[in-house]
C-alpha cells in the first residue's frame with residue numbers, strides 16, 4: 079500500500095511530536111523523582127535520628143506517615159498494615175544461625191534464635207519472646223485461630239501466636255520475616 083505524500087508527512091509529524099512529548103515527559107519525571115528523593119532522604123534521616131534518640135526502654139509512637147519514610151514497602155505492608163508474607167518465601171523461615179531478631183521498625187529485641195524452631199509452616203517460628211514484655215498479644219486481628227502479636231515498644235504488627243507450640247511454653251509465635259531484622263551473634 080502506498081501512502082499519499084500528505085499522509086506520509088502527517089505521520090512523520092505525529093511521530094516527531096510523540097518523541098518530543100515523550101522526551102519532555104521523561105525529563106519531567108526524572109526531575110520530579112530527583113526532587114522527591116532529596117526531600118525523602120532528608121525526611122528519612124530526620125525520622126531515623128528521632129528514633130535513635132529514644133531510649134530502648136521507652137515507647138515509640140510514630141504516625142504511619144513517619145514510618146513510611148524509614149520502612150521499605152514490604153516492611154510497611156506487614157508492620158503497619160498488618161500484612162502477611164507468603165510461607166516459604168520470606169527471609170528467615172529457614173534461618174538456623176545464632177543471634178537475635180529485632181523489630182524491623184523500632185529495633186526492639188524480640189526473639190533469640192535459642193527459641194526458634196522449625197514449625198513446618200514456612201514462617202519463622204519461636205516458642206517464646208526474648209523478654210516477657212517484648213511482644214504484646216491482642217485480639218485486634220486473628221489468623222487461623224491465632225492472636226495478633228505486636229512489638230510492645232512501637233505497636234507494629236509482627237504476626238500471630240498460636241497455642242500449638244512445643245514445650246515448655248506450648249506457644250508458637252508465627253512471625254513475618256519482614257517484621258524482623260536478624261543480627262548474627264558475634265563469632266557465628
Ligand code: FE
Nearest residue numbers: 181184229232
Ligand atoms: Fe517495634
